[in-house]
Amino acid sequence: MESTKPSFNKSMSLLDATMLVAGSMIGSGIFIVSADIARNTGSVGWMMLIWVICGFMTLTAALTYGELSAMFPKAGGQYVYLREAYNPLVSFVFGWTFFAVIQTATIAAVGVAFAKFTAYLFPFLDEDVYLFVLGDYRVSSAQVLSIAVIVVLTSINSRGINSGKLVQTTLTLVKIVSLLLLILFGFIAFKYEVWNSNWLAADIWSLRRFHVDGTFEDYSTFGAFGAISAALVGALFSSDSWHSSSSVAGEIKNPQRNIGLSLALGTTIVTIIYILTNLMYTCVLDLHQMVNAPKDRVAMSAAQEIFGPFGITIIAVMIMISTFGCNNGIILSGARVYYSMAKDGLFFKKVGGLNKNAVPAYALWLQCLVASLWCLSGKYGDLLDMITCVVVVFYVLAVAGVIRLRYTQPHLPRPYKAFGYPFLPIMYMLMGTAFIVLMLIYKPNYTVPGILIALAGVPIFYVVNKKRNHHV
Template sequence: MTAPASETLQPQPSLRLHEAVAIIVGIVIGAGIFKAPSLVAQFTDSVAWMIGAWVLGGLVSLVGALCYAELAAAWPHVGGDYHFLHRAYGKRMAFLFAWARFSVITTGSIALLAFVFGDYVNALVPLGEYGAAFWGTLAVMLLTWLNARGIHTSAGTQTWLTLAEVLGLVLVVVAGAWLWLDTGHAMPGVTGSVPAESGASGGMPGLGMLGLAMVFVLLTYGGWNEAAYLSAELRGSRRGMLHALTISLGLITLLYVLVNLAYVYGLGLQGMAQSEAVAADLLRVAFGRTGETLIAIMVAVAALTSINATMIVGARTSFAVGRDWRGLHALGRWEGERGVPVVALYVQSALALLLVAFGASLRGGFQAMVDYTAPVFWFFFLLCTVALIVLRIKEPDTVRPFRVPLYPLLPLLFAAVCGYMLWSSLVYVKAGAMAGVAVLAVGFVLAWALERQGEGAEEARTEC
């Protein structure tokens, strides 16, 4: 029997470079840049070291991006990390990654971002106790519908959302410059003039504090690796992903540094460190009550941008799994004209909506989802980085349009960073780590069951 056309179609190179850049920037720049800077200011206690930490975060991310660029150029595939893990470690390890991504990382991120969106929209248009869950659910459903219409619809939406998000960060920079020029303002609850106590002369923070600061910096940079899922759909040469990653990370690093300079010039280093909502405080000082409305809109747009980008890349992992596992073949349906794995998209959004409902019913319970994603994420990030070295050994004759410079120094350096982040997440998030282990254990059992089912199906097909 011939498979339906939608199950045999493959992704086509239809994404333009600027669309890929918009997706990457949209994934990376989320709500973190509105919260993490105050924590980094606390841990570094120096303007120079604080800005240095953000620059270092961009450089570390660039090293990781170079590793991913080699993998994506050599093996462009809609499965991204899943495909690299499959080639390096085998089918079962790749499935465990896909399971963790589907059940925790991607859907959990969509649900949490939906709550971030809902919280801020509910502050503008309050709908009562469950207003945040309602607005979050509405956002997930609307973006699912847009994504199902086709890759150009979702990518076009992403371009405009990313533009609005970047303009929001530019507004933060403008507010900081305004307060820097007008030194008569002071942050509510903070003594002294705003720019006076800059902390520029502070010494080097302790290694522990600097390491903790880098945890939050790298979390704010997180998400650029999702670009690997677009490698099979990017137009142009196989080095196109290298260009998309370097352009995106350069733009993100520049924005992050400018935003942090705006915070410190507008509020002072101690003002940043004491702030619970640093962007809101800056805009309130600069623009009064109007600033509070502006920051709510900015964070809501940032959440929408990240949800949409996460949906685009997340569904492609499930599509790749559906192509490899007979029991999940329905996920491997690709709508050629629209360029969308529509079944995988709907299943992903359905689980995300269930998590939104769960978070609404268990107050504060979804915070645990944030915690247990970190160890799982960094574990597989480490495996993907090491996969570059493994595949250099296993498949030395594969054509590699781009090779990581200073090999193996740079891959080993980034692997060490991943290992440190994994260790940090296990130390600081013990309960979450246990939950992550439990999720992986379920994935292992599911992989075993699917393998048994696949063997039975293969035997039945042979008998026929």
């Protein structure tokens, strides 16, 4: 009797995979984090350099991941790479952290960002409008809207890969065009006096703390390294989820070629857009305006300079489209990681199944549940700061895995070999490790809890693995 068990539908083209990468990266960060970067660096020269460093790291990691994606074109992406390069413990700790915080809290935060900017058009949806109050615990209309968005996107993705990819490709193309138009109009609204104050100042490469009252504070030598790492947090978070296409390998046409290519193309597109966007900010806003942007919304301040009062509405709509599309990509790709864990017997068995539409529906809805709980917790913002360091730890491990596999499994087919090997992978490992160490030294309150959440996966692995072996 022929099996009717559903299997993944390979319907994603190179364009779809590239838009998944770019769309998962572009959320609300590029519209906001430059304010904090400007405060930490105190000059436009260093602010731009931070974005260049971030772009270099992201592109280098993506080009290196291309080798892994061509070797192991399977659903699960980074989870699979860590398992093959190291062992099931390392991959499980990644998968656990990914499920517990990295992906689910990110979905919550992006959902709440969507709600916050929707409130510009519909004030009754603001985060200060409370629908439920019990003592100190409050639930705002923004939190409820964010959960509704997550449920809607999960429902769309549970109907099949074609539904998810249509939303993703369409919205990503819209937001790329919108950002390019914003950049264009920003350059057209070029203000010579602002540009000169930013770029012709004698202290353009001075690294210092810029306080909101307009005063500067010089760093010690060690403090300067801490400031660079603190500034990188926002940039790296804005560029995260660049590996999304690797998670849906089972649904991409010609995955050995198209995953690596989509990673390279998607990260290149976003890196160029991010650098141009920040350059545009320096055309219309001086450093003091960036640092003092209301609620750090630099893009809104820039849009007001470019379009007048109507600029706020333009940016609000852009961020709504951007965050909606970003969440769709994160939701779509994240579920495939839990699916792969379940297939290895390290997660709930039902999560390893596909529904009639050939997508991991149980994984999607379980992810939806946890992300919704993060929305209700109100702690998603804090957790994102905590996990940035952990995310880079797993990226460094995966990049190091490319070098490890060259020695441990030299005969494995490598349809694509990492660009710039071994120089670029080693550069990434050094930069990533330096970032991790500096964050642990200078921001222990943010980084140590993230490391502890990841390490909690170690005893959980042994409990789960013992049960799995018992049932074998």
